[in-house]
Amino acid sequence: xxxxxxxxxxxxxxxxxxxxxxxxxxxxxxxxxxxxxxxxxxxxxxxxxxxxxxxxxxxxxxxxxxxxxxxxxxxxxxxxxxxxxxxxxxxxxxxxxxxxxxxxxxxxxxxxxxxxxxxxxxxxxxxxxxxxxxxxxxxxxxxxxxxxxxxxxxxxxxxxxxxxxxxxxxxxxxxxxxxxxxxxxxxxxxxxxxxxxxxxxxxxxxxxxxxxxxxxxxxxxxxxxxxxxxxxxxxxxxxxxxxxxxxxxxxxxxxxxxxxxxxxxxxxxxxxxxxxxxxxxxxx
Amino acid sequence: xxxxxxxxxxxxxxxxxxxxxxxxxxxxxxxxxxxxxxxxxxxxxxxxxxxxxxxxxxxxxxxxxxxxxxxxxxxxxxxxxxxxxxxxxxxxxxxxxxxxxxxxxxxxxxxxxxxxxxxxxxxxxxxxxxxxxxxxxxxxxxxxxxxxxxxxxxxxxxxxxxxxxxxxxxxxxxxxxxxxxxxxxxxxxxxxxxxxxxxxxxxxxxxxxxxxxxxxxxxxxxxxxxxxxxxxxxxxxxxxxxxxxxxxxxxxxxxxxxxxxxxxxxxxxxxxxxxxxxxxxxxxxxxxxxxxxxxxxxxxxxxxxxxxxxxxxxxxxxxxxxxxxxxxxxxxxxxxxxxxxxxxxxxxxxxxxxxxxxxxxxxxxxxxxxxxxxxxxxxxxxxxxxxxxxxxxxxxxxxxxxxxxxxxxxxxxxxxxxxxxxxxxxxxxxxxxxxxxxxxxxx
Numbered sequence: 064x065x066x067x068x069x070x071x072x073x074x075x076x077x078x079x080x081x082x083x084x085x086x087x088x089x090x091x092x093x094x095x096x097x098x099x100x101x102x103x104x105x106x107x108x109x110x111x112x113x114x115x116x117x118x119x120x121x122x123x124x125x126x127x128x129x130x131x132x133x134x135x136x137x138x139x140x141x142x143x144x145x146x147x148x149x150x151x152x153x154x155x156x157x158x159x160x161x162x163x164x165x166x167x168x169x170x171x172x173x174x175x176x177x178x179x180x181x182x183x184x185x186x187x188x189x190x191x192x193x194x195x196x197x198x199x200x201x202x203x204x205x206x207x208x209x210x211x212x213x214x215x216x217x218x219x220x221x222x223x224x225x226x227x228x229x230x231x232x233x234x235x236x237x238x239x240x241x242x243x244x245x246x247x248x249x250x251x252x253x254x255x256x257x258x259x260x261x262x263x264x265x266x267x268x269x270x271x272x273x274x275x276x277x278x279x280x281x282x283x284x285x286x287x288x289x290x291x292x293x294x295x296x297x298x299x300x301x302x303x304x305x306x307x308x309x310x311x312x313x314x315x316x317x318x319x320x321x322x323x324x325x326x327x328x329x330x331x332x333x334x335x336x337x338x339x340x341x342x343x344x345x346x347x
Numbered sequence: 348x349x350x351x352x353x354x355x356x357x358x359x360x361x362x363x364x365x366x367x368x369x370x371x372x373x374x375x376x377x378x379x380x381x382x383x384x385x386x387x388x389x390x391x392x393x394x395x396x397x398x399x400x401x402x403x404x405x406x407x408x409x410x411x412x413x414x415x416x417x418x419x420x421x422x423x424x425x426x427x428x429x430x431x432x433x434x435x436x437x438x439x440x441x442x443x444x445x446x447x448x449x450x451x452x453x454x455x456x457x458x459x460x461x462x463x464x465x466x467x468x469x470x471x472x473x474x475x476x477x478x479x480x481x482x483x484x485x486x487x488x489x490x491x492x493x494x495x496x497x498x499x500x501x502x503x504x505x506x507x508x509x510x511x512x513x514x515x516x517x518x519x520x521x522x523x524x525x526x527x528x529x530x531x532x533x534x535x536x537x538x539x540x541x542x543x544x545x546x547x548x549x550x551x552x553x554x555x556x557x558x559x560x561x562x563x564x565x566x567x568x569x570x571x572x573x574x575x576x577x578x579x580x581x582x583x584x585x586x587x588x589x590x591x592x593x594x595x596x597x598x599x600x601x602x603x604x605x606x607x608x609x610x611x612x613x614x615x616x617x618x619x620x621x622x623x624x625x626x627x628x629x630x631x632x633x634x635x636x637x638x639x640x641x642x643x644x645x646x647x648x649x650x651x652x653x654x655x656x657x658x659x660x661x662x663x664x665x666x667x668x669x670x671x672x673x674x675x676x677x678x679x680x681x682x683x684x685x686x687x688x689x690x691x692x693x694x695x696x697x698x699x700x701x702x703x704x705x706x707x708x709x710x711x712x713x714x715x716x717x718x719x720x721x722x723x724x725x726x727x728x729x730x731x732x733x734x735x736x737x738x739x740x741x742x743x744x745x746x747x748x749x750x751x752x753x754x755x756x757x758x759x760x761x762x763x764x765x766x767x768x769x770x771x772x773x774x775x776x777x778x779x780x781x782x783x784x785x786x787x788x789x790x
Contacts (some may be wrong), residue, residue, distance in 0.1 A: 081451035103483040
């Protein structure tokens with residue numbers, strides 16, 4: 064937003080408001096100062112999400128569960144998709160849990176500024192709090208679905224490997240990627256409502272270039288493999304299967320590329336967001 | 348010692364009208380229609396003799412231009428102006444929602460802005476939850492909210508429904524809760540917009556008192572409202588915006604009156620020159636004035652004193668029966684009365700050429716406190732019924748309640764006194780000491 068120097072004189076902050084030109088700084092310090100608001104937004108999103116639904120929070124589990132059933136029938140049974148030696152339902156569910164965290168996060172975050180337009184026009188706060196809290200809010204759903212995944216592993220008699228310690232790193236990768244993408248999409252959505260209609264297709268297409276319903280081992284061409292690494296979600300999904308189900312899909316050096324792509328998305332997204340931010344209230 | 352808390356320097360804000368209309372929110376479909384329609388529209392503009400279409404389509408609009416003012420610590424400043432004068436834009440810039448195109452503002456202290464009561468309330472959450480959410484949105488920390496939670500609840504008067512979702516609240520309850528949260532913000536600078544436009548009179552009064560308290564604690568309040576009574580009551584100083592510029596900055600009494608009488612000169616006098624004077628076939632308005640009983644022109648009148656509205660007009664075509672009218676409207680736009688001259692010796696008489704000065708005397712103890720805005724008209728009754736000339740919102744005056752009850756309708760009552768009028772009525776009481784009065788006390 065504005066060029067705000069919150070320098071302290073005495074104990075009252077001095078705020079200077081003037082036009083910013085070009086690229087604004089990220090002002091992460093201010094975002095940190097508003098961390099309680101971030102908390103309250105997240106808390107609100109979680110509280111409200113399943114209000115007035117009959118099944119409530121079960122939806123967090125039912126969504127990936129239904130998808131798993133459909134995929135198991137269509138890809139597992141009818142198409143006989145290989146699944147790295149893991150029962151297909153477990154194979155796909157292990158991917159669907161992180162995938163839904165990612166795609167639901169993008170879905171709600173990209174719409175967060177538009178649905179919060181009333182707030183944008185009436186109150187000042189770091190605008191990034193809206194998409195960020197939308198993504199963090201999805202983490203609760205992830206935890207629920209993840210517990211179901213653990214139960215399924217128990218049912219199929221699959222023990223998680225010691226590599227499970229790498230899961231937090233993979234989660235960070237999901238967070239960074241979904242935030243980067245959401246910064247881009249949410250700020251574009253303020254001006255072009257087309258984004259809202261594009262996002263579902265975008266997410267669907269992304270799912271098919273990610274090994275959710277098929278194993279990455281299907282891709283053999285070296286060039287395609289390198290191209291594949293540009294999609295950070297490839298490493299994440301393969302990593303989840305590797306850490307939990309013990310498949311031979313350990314994220315290799317390619318994950319470094321995924322990491323770089325993810326950071327690039329995040330940083331460019333954040334700067335783009337900050338640049339567009341000053342017109343949000345006028346345009347939304 | 349006073350200290351400058353808000354300093355606004357050369358602030359301007361430009362909007363792109365063309366862009367706002369054609370580029371915002373649109374879907375691809377609208378864009379396509381737009382793209383197809385544009386050449387035709389431009390051709391149309393050219394055909395109608397406008398220079399070229401291209402420039403017109405991308406018009407700039409200056410919502411604010413070169414705004415300058417300083418505000419000292421502890422000041423309560425009202426910001427008034429017509430719709431579109433730039434008030435909301437100024438507030439949005441001050442509260443950092445949007446940025447100025449040029450210029451800068453220095454603010455010493457935290458800013459709490461209340462541009463709409465209940466912003467961020469979520470209908471599915473309970474009253475209790477919304478207090479926390481709304482407080483956080485307005486910039487309070489969880490500790491701040493915990494500390495003033497009980498006070499907020501008791502101010503809002505919704506104790507019983509604290510754990511009910513807000514969607515089941517009445518609009519009045521929602522409003523009270525929202526204002527209660529906002530009122531317990533403790534920023535150095537509080538910006539308030541149109542909050543009092545809703546809610547019942549009693550709660551409005553409570554809000555005003557609360558804001559006066561805030562000012563009393565050395566904090567600074569900027570208050571935007573269309574409610575001129577509230578502005579004059581609360582603020583000593585008023586900034587009048589007109590067409591995006593500061594039209595006046597000074598004492599609220601004077602500025603509010605002149606604003607209400609729409610435009611130049613003092614509020615209680617309007618003198619027309621021959622070019623602008625409203626004119627009919629036989630009569631022309633010369634002046635409208637507000638006078639007190641001593642004949643002096645006055646801006647304000649005591650609630651218990653009569654006040655006269657004087658209409659001066661020339662008759663330049665003789666032989667008509669003319670009837671002056673006075674219409675009084677209060678500052679909320681309620682028409683209080685219309686009065687016609689049925690009292691003078693000129694009633695139903697053809698008037699010869701000459702200058703006439705008619706004064707309508709509004710008795711004391713009839714109007715309530717606040718602003719009275721006077722429109723005047725002269726009707727011709729003969730030879731045919733016709734509106735000769737009129738002037739809307741010609742003059743205005745303020746009715747002041749000195750709170751001295753001895754001679755006014757207020758009596759011993761010191762509190763809120765509702766109603767659009769406050770007449771002193773004649774009361775009669777009959778007392779019969781011999782009546783058979785049963786004891787109504789419960790045994």
